[in-house]
Amino acid sequence: MALSFENDSTAIPVIGVAADYASGHIIPAHSHQRAQLLYAIEGVLVIETELGRWVVPPSRGVWLKAGISHTVRMRGAARMRSIFVNPDAIPGLPDSDCVIDVSPLLRELILAATKVETDYQAESRDGRLMRFILDELCSLPILPFNLPWxxxxxxxxxxxxxxxxxxxxxxxxxxxxxxxxxxxxxxxxxxxxxxxxxxxxxxxxxxxxxxxxxxxxxxxxxxxxxxxxxxxxxxxxxxxxxxxxxxxxxxx
The missing domain is CATH 1.10.10.60 (Homeodomain-like)
Incomplete structure (x- = not known):
C-alpha cells in the first residue's frame, strides 16, 4: 500500500488515512517510516510480521513500530482506518508492537483524523485534535491478541x-x-x-x-x-x- 505522505515533513506528527477493502484482500509485506495504528470499523484484520501475528476485531487496533515489515489480510469486508505517528511525537507511545483497546472516544478521534488534510497547523483545531489522539495512545491498555511467531x-x-x-x-x-x-x-x-x-x-x-x-x-x-x-x-x-x-x- 503506497502512501504519498511518507516523505512529508516530520513537522506533521500524526496523519489519518481511510481505506476500504473486500473480504480476502491482502496487502503484501511493506513498512512505513512512521509508527502505525491499524483499526477497522468493520471487518477483522489479520496482521503478520516476522515476530508475531495479530487478529484484530472491531474496537481493537494494532500498533506497529516504525520500520516493521507487515502484511494485512481482511476477514470480511474491512473498513480500515489508520493513524500514522512520528515515533518521537510524544513520550509514552507504545514501545512494542501490540494490540490496544480502542475506546469510543479514540474511535471518534480516529474517524475525525482521517478527514484532516496533511498540511494542518499545530495550533489549529486539527492540530489540537491530533494532539488529543497522541494523549489517548499513551493511556490505552494493551490486550492479549498477539500470537508470537x-x-x-x-x-x-x-x-x-x-x-x-x-x-x-x-x-x-x-x-x-x-x-x-x-x-x-x-x-x-x-x-x-x-x-x-x-x-x-x-x-x-x-x-x-x-x-x-x-x-x-x-x-x-x-x-x-x-x-x-x-x-x-x-x-x-x-x-x-x-x-x-x-x-x-x-x-x-
Missing amino acids: PQDARIIRVCQALVEEPADGRAASDWAAMLAMSDKTFHRQFQRQTGITFGRWRQQARLLMSLESLAQGMPIVQVALQHGYESQSAFAAAFKRQFGLPPSEFYL
Whole structure:
C-alpha cells in the first residue's frame, strides 16, 4: 500500500488515512517510516510480521513500530482506518508492537483524523485534535491478541500447521517425533522460540483464529468444534478467560 505522505515533513506528527477493502484482500509485506495504528470499523484484520501475528476485531487496533515489515489480510469486508505517528511525537507511545483497546472516544478521534488534510497547523483545531489522539495512545491498555511467531524453520512448520488446522489435537510428543527431537528438546526449543509453552501457544492460536470465524457469523458451537474444543461450554470458558467476555458478547 503506497502512501504519498511518507516523505512529508516530520513537522506533521500524526496523519489519518481511510481505506476500504473486500473480504480476502491482502496487502503484501511493506513498512512505513512512521509508527502505525491499524483499526477497522468493520471487518477483522489479520496482521503478520516476522515476530508475531495479530487478529484484530472491531474496537481493537494494532500498533506497529516504525520500520516493521507487515502484511494485512481482511476477514470480511474491512473498513480500515489508520493513524500514522512520528515515533518521537510524544513520550509514552507504545514501545512494542501490540494490540490496544480502542475506546469510543479514540474511535471518534480516529474517524475525525482521517478527514484532516496533511498540511494542518499545530495550533489549529486539527492540530489540537491530533494532539488529543497522541494523549489517548499513551493511556490505552494493551490486550492479549498477539500470537508470537518462531524463527526456527522446524518450529515454524508446527505453528503453521496448527494455524491452518486449529483442531489438530496431536500431542507435543507427536510433533517432536515428526521433527526428530526428544520431547524435552521440543518443549525447550518451542518456548525459546515463542516465549511461551507449546500448550499455551496452541490454546492462544485456537482462540485468536476463532475470532475470524465469529466475525463471519459462524454459530458458536461450530466455531468451538472447528477450533479443537469438545463443547461450546469449554470453548466459552477459555474464550472468556482470554478476552474477558464470552464469545456471544464479543462483537456486540
